Amino acid sequence: MKKWDAVVIGSGHNGLVNACYLQRAGLDVLVVEKNEWIGGAAVSRELTDGFLYSNCSYVCSLFRPEIMRDLELPRHGLQVIPYEGGAVFTQDGDHLGAHRDHHAHRRAFARFSKRDAEAYERYARDVTRQCRFIQPLLMRTAPDPARLRPRDVSELLYLGRKFAGLSAEEMALTMRFWTMSISDFLDEYFESDVVKSYLAISGIIGTALGPMSPGTAYVLLHHYMGEVDGSVGAWGFARGGMGAVTQALAKSFRESGGTIRTEAEVDRVLVDTQGAKGVVLAGGEEIRADRVVSNADVKRTFLKLVERSDLPDPFVRDVERFKMRGSSGKLNIALDSMPEFPALPPNSPCVRGDMHFTDSIERMERGYDDWKAGRWSADPILDMVIPTTLDPTMAPPGKHFMSCFVQYCPPKVEGRDWTSADRDAFADTVISQIADYSPGFRERIVHMEVRTPRELEDEVGLTEGNIFQGELTFDQLLFNRPVPGYAQYRSPIGGLYICGSSTHPGGGVMGAPGRNAAAEILRDAKRPNKQMSPAHEVL
Amino acid sequence: MMARNTVETNTAPVSDVFGKSGPLRLETPFHPRIAALMHTHAWYDWSGYLSAHSLWDEELEYFAIRSQAALFDLSPMVKYRIEGPDAEAFCDRLTLRDVTRLKPLRVQYTAWCDDAGEVIDDGTLFRLSETRFRLCCQERHLPWLLDGAIGFDVAIEEETEAIAGLALQGPTSFAVLQAAGFGEIGSLKPFGIAEFAHEGGRVTISRTGFTGDLGYELFVDAGDALSLWDRLWEAGRLHGLNAIGFGALDRARIEAGFLIANVDFVTVDAALRADRARMPDEIGLGWLVDMKKERFNGRRAIEAARAKGANRHVLVGLEIEGNVPAEHAIVYHRKKREAGIVTAAIWSPMLKRNIAIASLQRPYGDTVTDDLWVEIYALHELRYVKLMKRARIVERPFLKLDRRRATPPGGF
Known part of the structure; x- marks a missing residue:
């Protein structure tokens, strides 16, 4: 029976990034994927003829350029195209435009508040300063303050020195960013509700918190620390949908000799007294490996794939308490023609960016109230993009793919499981909102894929459908992610590693957890890690 | 498909x-x-x-x-209209110079700082009447003006367009x-x-x-x-x-010898790197600071920095040997130690001299003013000619014209 050097559970972007680095370092790696297709939540599928959907994640910014380079992803077909600004449609039939051009952006804001238009300068500066502070932490393993080995001490010192290097003003800002609600934070800069609601969306996306909940300011920051080709904070479309990311990774992996098996669902991790020995597939097949790397979230990994008796009880309790609540859904829509938005000027560039229909923080918070009561938001918050305005590969000419991320959507409906009728009613709530701002929208729909937390969990394997594999609040970051004492991609079971978004630095299609985990695995294996180039300096 | x-x-x-x-x-x-x-x-x-x-x-x-x-x-x-019974008091609080001495129908070149004494912008303050001012500048900072006006009987309006x-x-x-x-x-x-x-x-x-x-x-x-x-x-x-x-x-x-904000110095709102912001003394605008005024934004920080000798930079005019403009060149002391950067440079047709504005790190430009050099990369037909040219600190303005001040002016 073949024994692999490593088996990676799940072919999401982090699993593949991890597998690529291990394979390139000379390990013999097998990736097992339960679905017929690969990609996890970075996937493009053709569910109706001629239309390719970004079924889960839909925009790209966080994916680390060092990884793209190391793994030669451009050669394997990955191309990220920056997109334009976007818009918030207001209930009175107007809109707030967002633009790439600094002055066009300012003048669009000035239509709602001249003060806010100019306040944006300092806001952008402050957010950028925070991103510059955090960016270098992404590609480093967090220190373990409980163990304090020399490397932990040096990493803690690194953090301490970085923090001490901030000015008093920046330190104050950093503390506020890590702890405040996005609503309170934006109040420090802006007065217009429309402006604030446009900016606040990044603070609640994928998060089971409202804009008024403390901790959401950091979630916003998490969405600004990416880049497209050095343009920090910019977002783009992966050409061919987000599946292009994992397709390129898979090609790179296979080219370097790696193996991927689809329709190979892991039932459990094989553990003996020495540690992890491989995995058992759902059909009973055993796959032996020296080490097992799980790209599944921390709950799925340790509560479903490992016997509870093989784990220390406090660890299991910490995993159980790790917040990973379902809060969002998604509609992928094939459109027969480009929707019209009468609020926008003809040929507005805003349709090539992210569009929203929630024009006040109050409405956003009320949407969250519905979630708390176990219902999807009656007046949901949409993050809607039409990638085919820039990407000719996803729909036939003149037709469009629309990705519609929906906040809030509970993991259970008033305590009971989702039914298909619930799902359809949820979709109708969303479509109604779009149709309010886009006459004739329903008639353009050719096909639609509706995803509630139920579908996200069943298909992608994300517990409760939480897109970040655990909320990005500060109590669950750095050396607390996912569990204090186990933030360095290792687990209580020797040879069992985790490499998904449940680990530092968290969710989004970033690849950093997969890469950082690979560095730790190679360290344990005492293998040279020459394929991994250092993180780009932040100058 | x-x-x-x-x-x-x-x-x-x-x-x-x-x-x-x-x-x-x-x-x-x-x-x-x-x-x-x-x-x-x-x-x-x-x-x-x-x-x-x-x-x-x-x-x-x-x-x-x-x-x-x-x-x-x-x-x-960018133009802001500042009007009201307290307009003078507000402008006096906002800016570095004494606005109570700015008579109606007179203009002041001035600058304004945040509480840390770091320059938000420089510009011209026009006193159009006893109670009406116009502030002209390069950058935008309406929230700073509006917040500063709280407690003053004054209306502020952005009137650029x-x-x-x-x-x-x-x-x-x-x-x-x-x-x-x-x-x-x-x-x-x-x-x-x-x-x-x-x-x-x-x-x-x-x-x-x-x-x-x-x-x-x-x-x-x-x-x-x-x-x-x-x-x-x-x-x-x-x-x-x-x-x-x-x-x-x-x-x-x-x-x-005039400065342009975010060309010759970085304004505090534009500074993504906090250490790039500058106090007036660091960009040659110390002469604007009127310490006789009891209160103005940044006063305490400027005073403390002066007392401690904490200012780290000096803005100087340079005359550089030769005729190749030294735009964005690095300034060295004794050809070795980095001393600063040239922010703007031209060959001056009026002076027939090679002039530059530069930002130096103290003590260069302050107590150490000799033996300064600039490294110029002159690109000629796809080959760099690397020049190390002597630079001498000279007074700004480089060019002084009598006709600028003559009243009545000449008709020519």
Whole structure:
């Protein structure tokens, strides 16, 4: 029976990034994927003829350029195209435009508040300063303050020195960013509700918190620390949908000799007294490996794939308490023609960016109230993009793919499981909102894929459908992610590693957890890690 | 799978795409006149406005400033109207200089800081009446002004788009104004303001400018812009009046030793790296700071930095040997130790000298002023000629012209 050097559970972007680095370092790696297709939540599928959907994640910014380079992803077909600004449609039939051009952006804001238009300068500066502070932490393993080995001490010192290097003003800002609600934070800069609601969306996306909940300011920051080709904070479309990311990774992996098996669902991790020995597939097949790397979230990994008796009880309790609540859904829509938005000027560039229909923080918070009561938001918050305005590969000419991320959507409906009728009613709530701002929208729909937390969990394997594999609040970051004492991609079971978004630095299609985990695995294996180039300096 | 190829291209008229927030580049109120004179099509983006970098020939435009008269459209300059019974007190609190000594119809070059004493911007403060001011500057900071005005009986309004501005600069600029019927301006001293009737409205003319030459700045309501332009243009026919772009003005301003925010120093709101912000003393604006004033924004921080000798930078004028402009060159001490960076540099046609504005780290430029060098990479036909040239600290302005201050001005 073949024994692999490593088996990676799940072919999401982090699993593949991890597998690529291990394979390139000379390990013999097998990736097992339960679905017929690969990609996890970075996937493009053709569910109706001629239309390719970004079924889960839909925009790209966080994916680390060092990884793209190391793994030669451009050669394997990955191309990220920056997109334009976007818009918030207001209930009175107007809109707030967002633009790439600094002055066009300012003048669009000035239509709602001249003060806010100019306040944006300092806001952008402050957010950028925070991103510059955090960016270098992404590609480093967090220190373990409980163990304090020399490397932990040096990493803690690194953090301490970085923090001490901030000015008093920046330190104050950093503390506020890590702890405040996005609503309170934006109040420090802006007065217009429309402006604030446009900016606040990044603070609640994928998060089971409202804009008024403390901790959401950091979630916003998490969405600004990416880049497209050095343009920090910019977002783009992966050409061919987000599946292009994992397709390129898979090609790179296979080219370097790696193996991927689809329709190979892991039932459990094989553990003996020495540690992890491989995995058992759902059909009973055993796959032996020296080490097992799980790209599944921390709950799925340790509560479903490992016997509870093989784990220390406090660890299991910490995993159980790790917040990973379902809060969002998604509609992928094939459109027969480009929707019209009468609020926008003809040929507005805003349709090539992210569009929203929630024009006040109050409405956003009320949407969250519905979630708390176990219902999807009656007046949901949409993050809607039409990638085919820039990407000719996803729909036939003149037709469009629309990705519609929906906040809030509970993991259970008033305590009971989702039914298909619930799902359809949820979709109708969303479509109604779009149709309010886009006459004739329903008639353009050719096909639609509706995803509630139920579908996200069943298909992608994300517990409760939480897109970040655990909320990005500060109590669950750095050396607390996912569990204090186990933030360095290792687990209580020797040879069992985790490499998904449940680990530092968290969710989004970033690849950093997969890469950082690979560095730790190679360290344990005492293998040279020459394929991994250092993180780009932040100058 | 079906054939996939085209993404709909944008075919809308450019002016419509942004709807009510205006086109990507706004046209200034003088645009029709400037566009008619625009031969080079060298437009550039000045704060979101379509502005001329040159119209015909940048070098000849520069010589128009120094030999005849030049008309420059400065409408994109940011303008704030500050009005009310407490306007003087507010401006005095806001800015570094003593505004109580700024009489109505006078102008102050000034700067303003945040509480850490770091420069938010520099600009000109026009006192249009006892209770009305106009603050002109490069960057935008309305929230800072509004927040600072709390407790003062004052109204602040951003009026950049509503007010059109022209700079009329050069030896014959007074002659042009005289021919245009603004002859009474002859008695106006530098930094003075006069108001004249124009087309049923008013034109405000100040003896100010960014060239170090005899010159004036004219402000009118945007609606009167074209008629004002025409009035000057007609009057300038016999006085060598030329329209110029920013390229020519930039040469003149370096000779005059004037600074541009976010060119020669980084304003605090633009500083993504906190250590890039500067206190007035660090950018040669220490002379603006009036410590006799009891209270103004940044006073305590500036005072403390002075007491501790904590300022880390010095802004200096350099004269560099040779004739190769040293733009963005690194300044060295004894050819070895890095001492700073050149922020702006030209060969000065008026002085026949190679001049530069530079930001140095103390003690260079402060107690250590000798043995300074700049490293210039002169690119000639795809080969760098690396030059290490001696630099000497000299007084700013580099160029001083008697005609700038002569009252009444010469007619030439």
